[in-house]
Amino acid sequence: MLPYAAYLRVYEPLTAFAESERKVWADYADSRDRPRRANALNAEHSESVMRLLGMPPQPVPAQESPNAYLRRVEDRLYVCPWQTRLRSWLAFSRLRGTTPAKLMDRLVPKGVAEQIADDFDRFKRQAGSSALRTHIRTTAWHVPPSWFVPFDGNERWLVLGSATPGQDVKTTATGRNLIYVTSMAQARRRAARALNVLRRHLGDVSANFDVEDIARWLEEFHPHSLVELDYGGLVHLMDDDALQADQSVAELSAALTGLDTGQEELAYAMYQRVILRWKSMQQLESAN
Structure with missing residues (x-):
């Protein structure tokens, strides 16, 4: 997993899993040996x-x-399964499809x-298309604007720890986090509202497809799930x-409201x- 990455996760209730999986996850939750939230990303x-x-290198675990x-x-x-092997397969397939053969x-x-x-x-042949559903989405060096749509500014949870921007993620305090968590019902409602506003006022633009992609992904999960946006390694x-100044969720919500109420300048x-906040963050990638 990338050190400077953010994550969009879906946690499904235990009852959403097959009966055989429920016992596995219930036992896992009671285990003292499982990775704890504080060090899971490092693990x-x-x-x-x-x-x-x-x-040789092994991009995908066995x-x-x-x-x-x-x-x-x-x-x-x-429960939000890591699905490391599946996510690695999907990421490797994308990399292989976009990288020149000689470089690959x-x-x-x-x-x-x-x-x-x-x-x-x-x-894929044995498991079918439904097995390709991932509970976690990952993005490096920034958070896409569409990821802010499912959340409300009041769902923001910020914990500051001692950290120097750019220092090794593995040596920073594990208590440093910026996270949003909401219910699946709220997430779907906000995504649907955003799509409606964008389509009515902007027509077919790229932002529509990004939000639509998130909305479709959310529909794949149990309606009583939880949705989480985790800034992950980006907080470092x-x-x-x-x-403290990052209010991207509230600002994007205000932009949508402004667009819908005719306040174009506010929007x-x-x-x-x-956009400018996260563009400056992405520029750090080329500097490293």
Whole structure:
């Protein structure tokens, strides 16, 4: 997993899983050996680095991860499986499809790449298209504007820890977080509203397709799920002032409201604040 990445996660209630999986996840939740939330990202990152540094490199783990992120609301358990193998397969397929063959051969030996592709094809034939659903989406160096749509500014949860922008993620305080969590019902409602506003006022623009993609993804899960936006490693690229000032969810919501109520200047100003904030963050990638 990438160190400077953000995550959009869906946690499904335990009852959403097949009966055989329910016991597995219930036992997992009671286990003392499972990775805890505070160090889960580091555990994922360290495991992926070890695979990539191997000889030959292994972009995809041989087995699916048994781990998951967990949330409890009162007495109800919610589960977000890591699905590291599936997510790695999908990411590797995208990389292979967009990278020139000669460069790809330098990154990963051709024999390894072909074996990964064969294994993934076999998995898809045996498991079917429904098995390609991932509970976690990942993006590096920024948060796409469409990811803010399912949330409300009041759902923001910020914890500041000592960190220097740009320092090694593995050495920073684990308590530094910026997270939004909402119900699936609210997330779907907000995505539908955003799509309606964009279509009525802007027509077919690229932003529509991004929001529509998120809306369709949310529809794949149990209606009583939880949806979480986690700034992940990005919080280590931002100082305390930047994190406290980051109100991207509220600003994008204000932009949509302004667009819908004829306040074009407000809509433009709020949208630009979001875009410029994350454009400057993306520029850090080329500086590293």
